[in-house]
Amino acid sequence: MTDFLTLNVDKLFEEHAVQEIDQIHRKVQTEVESKRELLRLKVGERYRDLLKAADTITKMKATSEEVVESVQRISQKCRTFNERQLLGFEVETSETQHLNRLSNKHVNNYFGTVVQIKLLTSLPEMIWSHLDKEQFFIATQLFTFARHISTGLQLDTNNSVMKHFPVAKKQWEMMKPFFFTIKQSALEVLEREDLTEDSATDCLLSLFLLEKSSLDSIFQSFLNLRVNALKKCLESDERVKEKIISSLRVLNSTVELVWKCFFENGKGMIVENLENLSTSENGTLGHLTIKDVEIVRVLPDIILKFRPTFDKPTLNPDALRKSMNDWFQIIDTVCGSLLKNNFEMITSMKTIQELKKEALGLDNPKEWSLLCTELSIKLSDSFYDNKYHPLINNRVRAIIKNSWMQSVDSTYNVIVKELMEPQQHSLWIEDMADVPSSLKDIKNNHLLMKTKGYSDGILSISKEFDLKLKDILEEIEVLMKESNSIKEDKIALIEFMKETSASEICNLISKLKCLGNESGAAAAKESYLFLARVLMGFVELCPNLKESLSWYSIEDGDNWKSVSDDKRNLEKWNQISGLLFDESFYYWRGFCDLLMKDILKEDCILEGLGFNGVLKDFLNWESIAVEETTTIRIPSQPRVSLQQYLLKVSQLLSDYIPQTLPTKVLHYFNGKLIENLIRMYESIGNEKFIEGNQNAALQIYFDLKFIQTIFTKRDDRNILDRIQKLSDTLKTSIDPFDFELFHTHLNANIKKCVVRMKAQLGILLPYPEKVDLLLAGGTDTKPSTATTGSEPNVISLSSSGSSSTWFPLLPIIVQEEKVEVPKEGELEVELPQQSSSAQPKKTNGKSSSSSTRPVKSSFFGMSQEWFK
Template sequence: MSANLLELNVDTLFEQHSVSEIDAVQKKIQMVVENKREELRTMVGERYRDLLKAADTIAAMQSSAGTLIEQVHCIQSNCRSLNEQQLLGFKTTPVACEADILLQQRTASKQLNNYYSTMVQIKLLTSLPELIWTHIDQEQFYAATELFIFSRHISTGLQLDAKNALMQRLPVAHKQWEILRPFHLTIKHAVLNVLEREQLSAEVAVDCMQSLLLLEKCDLHHVLQTFLQLRATAFVRCLQSQSSDAEAKKSRRVKERILASLHILNGTIELMDKCLLSNGLLFERIEQCSAATTPPSISRMDISERQLAHLLPDIIANYRPQFDKPQLAAQQISDALLAWLRKIDTLAAKELEQIFSLVSSMQTIQDIKSAAAATAQSSYAELEQQLQLKSTQLNFYKHKYVPLINARVREIIRSSWAAAMQHTYELVVQLVQSSHSQEPAPLQIWREQNEDLPLSLAAALSEQPKRLANRTKGYSTATIELCAEFDKQLAQIVQELNVLLQEQSTRAEHKLALINFLRETAQQQMMDYVSKLKTLQLQERQALLQALRCTLALIELCPSLKLCFCQPSSWRQWAGNLTAAGAEHWQRLCALIEEEMLRLWLLIVDDVLSTHNCDDKLPKGITHNMVLQDFALWHTQTLEQQDEEQQQSVQSSIRIPSQPRLSLQTYLHQLIQALNVAVPQTLPSKVLHAFNQKLLTQLLAHYELLAAADCTKSSQNIALQLYFDLKFLERVFSVTREERQLYEQFHALQRRLRDFIDPFDFELFAEHINQHVARSAARLHGELGVLTAMPANLPGGVANATLAHEADPNVLCLSSSGSTSLWFPLLPIVTAQSTPLHSERKSLTTASEKAMTPTRKAPTTRKTESSSSSSNSSSKSKSSAASFFGMSQEWFR
């Protein structure tokens, strides 16, 4: 390839080849030259000592030969003088020849001095490459540049004397310059590489800029632009971890790269402040190098070369580099700096944001902020004054790093929350899907286990979720583990944010913004979770139960979720007024989730009620056979009254329903069994209320049809039984005036049935019916407790009921639905004395015996066995209807 390049014809090269081909040829030539240069450098390095030794020997021999020649010349001149004195009379040459001889001597001396000077210059050219490399390795770039310029000055003088016979005999001078010429690019590349370093001191930066001024012969404005461009490149390479430094070639942590990039930006402004202002370090160095007292360039050579300086011409021996007086206006610095700041903004928007996206923990964020705060921000008052800049423009950390740090913190919170919520949602979906293949197991919830009771007082008082309480709410082991995992992930988020909030360098308003962002993120993620859950459009009963159990468990069994809204006590100093707002948002979230879960509950309720519809379970018509089969045994009530005219006691007996229809009781019992199979857990009060509302609406519709039947209109007993059923339902399900619509429907239907009953008979039946309804409701209350668990005297009505269960449910709570309403009445205490309860039971027994034997003679003291109080038991029953119309008691017999 070298032979082909040597055979190139330069004259025809530009005619036969294109520009790209010529460029490729030039690169090949440059490559060959570099290879040859390396070979020559290697050869010179190996033989340099021998060459120096030979050169010193030649110099010593030259000195000895010069002395010998001088002595020979002295002898010749003495002999010639003596010969002329002896042969003065025989002299035939003219006197004018002495001038020619003197001229010849001077010419010979000049040629000799020229020879010595040429040899010394060649020796300097031979020594300069090694010396330049030494300065480059020691990063003394200005000294290397000065020696390169000195070598070029020597080579230029020798090339101008190329027609001299001596130079034609010494081609080494031309070849040596070919070795020295590439140092122009070598020094420039080394200077540019140093200016791209992350760590750059003011002395090294000034040395590099001074080297560029001398090497490129450019103005200071161009050097400033080059310097700023290289610092921008250093900023990008630092963020991309592509630095040429050996340490940076290794895998660097993100935190180190971010801090190093900040150090580069601050260091660039600091270098400009120290070096490039009117009284900067660069101008001082240039003035020192331009002073008359500055030693010449040959003073940088070794001592052996400096001793031969007297043999060199003055133009070489006294050479020193010259600098034009640098001019750098404040406007030029300002324009260049503003352009650099705009470029940094563009690079930071792309590269810095990208590297911040790699930060994955709050601890790293805190370390970055602590390290940045520990590095005191220098004051550039003089720089800002001269360039008329705002101090905020040079605060890179505040305006470029702090917004990205805050944005990354928010992204970490959002992504961590989203990941935790997505993982939880996937687990919920898995549990929902697995619930399709599982049969409902009500006994699994209520079966006693060894782990239910705490093993110690400390375990009982701990904040860990109670196993028995969780099972009463339907929370399975998988659901509890799901909540525990979700709470662990949220606790980690809260803990990481707490690390950042405890950091002293973070401003209070930033901490408040982070707390608010955590709450907003938690609220948004929970809403997204509910939205995803709604998109599943669950219809199957077990899937609905599993979905709502898991969702309600997230609120109840995940304390860290509440901490995202209601801040911990350690955050209150920054949260301030946000604490009350957080509690309000938490209540809103709970209410919203309960509302969404209530929709799922209503789907389950509708499913149960549609499967066990009262129209299908209860008879649609009442016939005489149905009356015998469906109506329970009526209670015969004996009434004893005093005849006002004859002063005789008159007895009369009436038959009153004692309990609701058997079909109604059977239907309610089957409905309870179906509800226990469908929902084995304890129903929340709000769901139970909705269930009862729908159930009573269906029952009212059914009784509307029965009331409209002809058999009901024609039979007073049927109407009376239906009236009793409605009063029973109204009392058992605690229909109060607060539930206006349902209450009006019940009483409207009861009034319709009363129209089918003789008013005089109803006047007699009314009080006793109410007593029997109360007695029947008390007797069946335990059986219907699943449906009537909500107390009748609940403060504020059902409007304040929620889906949340009691704070600490236990086994004793299962025996009652409140402080006054008992599911299972307690057994009486048997003592010698008769207690009121024993008396009541005795009266009930007596009443039943009288009902079985209606012809028994009534005692003298009139008693009403069905009375609920002792005062009513001891008083006589008197017909108000007979008194009102003035009829005798015989009419009722």
Template sequence: MSTDLLQLDVDTLFEQHSVSEIDAVQKKIQTVVENKREELRTMVGERYRDLLKAADTIAAMQASAGTLIEQVHCIQGNCRSLNEQQLLGFKTTPTETEVLLHKRAVSKQLTNYYSTMVQIKLLSSLPELIWTHLDQEEFYAATELFIFSRHISTGLQLDAKNTLMQRLPVAQKQWEILRPFHITIKQAVLGVLEREQLSADMAVDCLLSLLLLEKCDLGQVLQTFLHLRSTAYFNCLQSQSSEGEKDKPRRVKERILASLHILNGTIELLDTCLLADGLLFKRLAECVAPTAAPSINRMDSSDRELAHLLPDIIAGYKPQFEAPKLLPAQLCDALQQWMSKIDSLADKHLQPIFGLVSSMQTIQDIKLAAGSTAKRDYAQLEQQLALPQAQLDFYKLKYMPLINARIREIIRSSWVEAMQQAYDEVVTLAENSSPPAPLQIWREQSDDLPLSLAAALSDQPKRLANRTKGYDAPTITLCAQFDAQLAAIVQELDVLLQEQTARSEDKLALINFLRETAEQQMTSYLTQLKALRLTERQALLQALRNTLALVELCPHLKLCFCQSSSWRQWVGNQTAAGAEHWQRLCALIEEELMQFWQLVVDDILATHSCADKLPQTITHDVVLRDFALWQTQTLEQRDEEHDQSVQSTIRIPCQPRLSLQTYLHQLIEVLNIAVPQTLPSKVLQAFNQKLLGQLLTHYEHLSAAESTKSSQNIALQLYFDLKFLERVFGVNREERSLYEQFHVLQRSLRDCIDPFDFELFAEHITTHVSRATARLHGELGVLTPPQDNTPAANASSLSHEADPNMLCLSSSGSTSLWFPLLPIVMPQAASTTTFPVERKPPATEADKAATTPTRKPGARRSDASSKSKSSAASFFGMSQEWFR
């Protein structure tokens, strides 16, 4: 086992040794500890005994020294007495002059003694007095007392060879106590000049203290002052807590206003203190005036009572200043250097602080607080200093641009956030879209109609009108949230526009920026929406409905373009320009959404193509199954040769092919499932254009078939279908290309019909086409344009007009009806439905009985029905055309 107990490892000891060995180690350690304790007690006892012995020796030496001194004093007394006795016969009487000189010497020595004592007393009193003035922030008084103490100490040190001074080393030690006050006073003065709040009197007191303490010229003091004010500006921008309360967090508004106050206050201090006849020069004149009190007067009253014991150079001491000179050019150069430094600090630190401002109300408070401070005209000061005009207006030069930039950033960021949230919600709704129930939109609900007139006239969304446009509850909620965010932006901007001190140019610039931001964000939204490349039909419909809803159900979006009445006093003649921008945005949205509608239309027509739904060749089976109704017409002609009447029968189609009707009804069902509300006119026009293009291609293929050329009846039915399609879809000359295609195809089919027969058929075909159009127009109302054949281009908007009359919900406007009532058809004789054949010989009597009589146009109506319709029309405020 190792004998070095200090190097023992406890873990190793317990692992490698037995219990008995461990006990032996413990006993050995205890023995060593006891030995050490005994040695310590012995050593302490010996040293304590030596100390007691030394103390006794010192006490004995003190008693011996006292006895020796006393004996020496006795020897001196005996010697003096012996000397007087030995020289008694040799003494002479001193003269009066000698006595006077002796008295003067004794008096001078005594005065010197008292003067030295008083000066030492002053030096001992000065530290406490200087600290008192420093605590009271009387820096010039503290500096004057420090200079006074240095003056006293210098005089005493010059008299250091004097016997009295050699016996009094306390004077030199007291100066060692007073010497650090030079740095203490200077640091206190510099700290005060770095404060945010600095009065003119305090600034002058600090500047006088620096002039007296450093013995420098006024230019250097000015440089120091401006440097400290820039440091105060930097500290104000960087400080996160209040100056008086270090633990209290400092608001951004307070930091901005405090920094502005520092800049304006610095200019005010320069103007008040350092320009001609400034407060600093007045105080300097008072300090160097002959009537100025000496520095001894700043001492306590007990010390001032001993002033007669001091020499005149001490009692009458006053601080001395060199004649201060500060040229305007020197002040201008220093001020320009300071402003360049402030510019660099503002660029680095002021702009990030403005970035922390999050609301318009805070900006409004900053502007009001900055405007409420007394504004002075710096023109005279700038003229004196030969500075550029408006160089000293820091609020206008540095703060207003940052305020305007922050206002624009808040508007832009708020718009970006609102638009991004709306876009995300639109994407979510588009991804989670599902086919709506067709009857859900038209099903009446209890909360559709307003419960009161006030609710009807309010700005609340009209639920029934919104449901007819396909705007479901999530879409309305999305628009409400988006409009609320825009309302907050408009409201915050309105707070700034109501400010009376702001210029009209700035207000107009803010209004234009709001419009430009809104236009930019809406354009970006459309770009993002297009970048999704939606292909699913329901997703496309949901996206375009939501986008249209943002325009229709968000009134504050329009306010961003077409300003409210309270803003127009600043907009002036640019109100029309705002409306033009709004129309341009609506046109852009309509154009972009039209592409979405085109995708929906293409998808519907691709899924339900006429090439798949209509027969491509006309056979006998197709004729029996597809040519549904032909009407037999009896014609009477006079045979001049036999002088008798000849009757002949012709058969004319009365309605389009059943496959064509079925195909059109299938398209209507698909549209009702995909878009369970009326299509916008422009979309319907595009849908019809593509549909008619496919149908014309189909009929062109049929007209070129041999079966059509060989059968006059097939050609006649196809000709009837084309005339029906042209009439029911309102194809006119304005649609030149489509119109020409129809007539070219009709001419090709007419060439397949006998000209003489076609002359007989033409008038009847036209009549039957008109009847079929009137009869089927109501059933095909989703596809067909209004009955008045108004071009769809006149109603080119994708958004439906707001119609307050609930009776006209099926209309796209006040004049055009989407779903007109079915026409009134007079009863007529039963038509014969047969397979069309060629012309027959003269008809029999039975055929005459089956002949359909010709009815004159214009059915007579009873007076009672006219009166009832007239009264109903007057009650609902509608024309009688509505009941036809």
């Protein structure tokens, strides 16, 4: 088979075996390879022919040029020889001269047209050359020159040479795009950031010649182009700081260029260049580089002396002023959008400082005041002072505001997370870290935090919040240390810092108030406790919060810090700390109210006061010998039910807040507790069993006076009046003579009972110093003022202030109480009888008092020297 092109593959497999098909396949491949080789040979031969033809053409071109040059030389020599031989034999008539002049004019027109066509074809390359060098003014003059030549050739309809050179008509069509090319290139240069005055003048002159417009419109166009340059700087991909500095540089340079180009020396560089162009003896042809001077002589004068024509440039002050005012409005819009957006990307005070340093390092345009005077514009501030400085101040405030908002949101989220977790009932868990290793660590040890009721979670929240505030203050200090910033700005920034701090703290408090108590009562109490301690922790554990609210400037204006002894600067801190205390007390009250609901369930005091109740509830009375002839019995302790009730309340309170209840909160809690006790005792006082029963009334009277002594103070007028009213009611059931006899001893027993029970009820005692007064025999119910030494003392750990303590510590050195203790056999204690008269008892001796001696004790096994 030789015709492989008509080969049918389907029939091939039907008519031939596999071996035959294999042979056909090999033959096809052989034929393909032979065809490929033949194709390679043909291509190679043609390529060689092309190379040979190209070489031949090159040689022919060189030979033809040599032949043309030789012919030209021969012609020139022949003409010279002819003129030399015929010199002196020619006689020209007037008719001959006229014919010669016509012939010369015809020749000059011929060669002039040819030279113009030659210039028209050469000008595009010249224009491109000047465009590459950014000489737009010269390029525009050449373009105008080309347009002038083309117009002249097209209007010369009688010129026979134009019929032989149709390229002249088409050449102008090729040069028309140069109008837009030159204009677009000049506009792009005018939109540059680093525009020099020479480049700006060259571009503006080019636009003036191209568009044949007035200087007013050129001025307006220049300002619009500088707005575009400003937008390009602000929309570039550079770093934010570089973009802002570049934009300021554009604005400053624009003012300088406007002055240089339009107003300097009374007319500006543009008018000076135009005047030089109009008075110059050299036309546009002077910008061309023509080697053969003889060729230029055949050109007509309209071509030789051509220069661009234009009207005398003048400036309208009103139009310029309007253009400048419109430009300022556009700049305001750009600064309010693009520039503001760039400032919003700055997140660091360090970047702000670097930006201000570089911006102030730029030279303000010296022509600013001159330009404002020239155009009667009322603007005295530079662009930095008028546009950038306010945005910098606003951004600084925004950074402070955002940092505070982030700190508050983060702290709020952590608090919410802590509330979702189960709270620890008791904080008082002994740990090896409780005892500080040295006196230097006493202010930050676990023992101090436990005495104030701060758990690890609260310490962590306060520490993180304080660190965030520290970062904010450190960033502000960067700006405060600037020497080139005015004092008024620093003072305004500090006031903003104080206002923002106060506002965000109020915001945090408001958000915490919106938290709902979706869990049970126990969880609600723990939540109230946690929130109350968190707010107190902000005051006591966040020193940077105080600094952010109490900054001030010293007299020299260079040093900025916070002060703790200036009442004027601490005014904002006192307001916020007072607000935090009030909000903390709000949660403490919520806790107390919930706890009182559980306490109200204890109704053991309201048990029956019958004879069986007296036997169960009344303790043994104390018998006292009076004048060695009479023995009286008076109560020595409160009722069993009252003691059980108070111990249960103390235990219930200790389960949540062991020894960490602030005095103000404890007073509020005790007020609720006393109201409950008085309510129960008022119901007891109405019992018929009390009427006429002197012993029962005396015991109830003892209970009331015990409650009054241990829980009330002089300011509680409402409570005292109710107790007094109830006491007067009980006195009606007691014989006046007996009451007068019992009164002194009864008060002594009440004081002794208070002293004995102060350790058991220590958590309920708002004023332990009051008990100390009772020990010393004092009668003042107001708390004494504690004095603190200059050296740290562990006793202050139990104190919430300088005048009161939360719970009593083990005594270090105390005076034993002087109590009359009857000797054995002198005092007989009997159960109270249902009789109103005192029964006499004989005594064998007098009471004796114990001597006063110091008692030494230790605290957690430490020596006495540790407490000094």
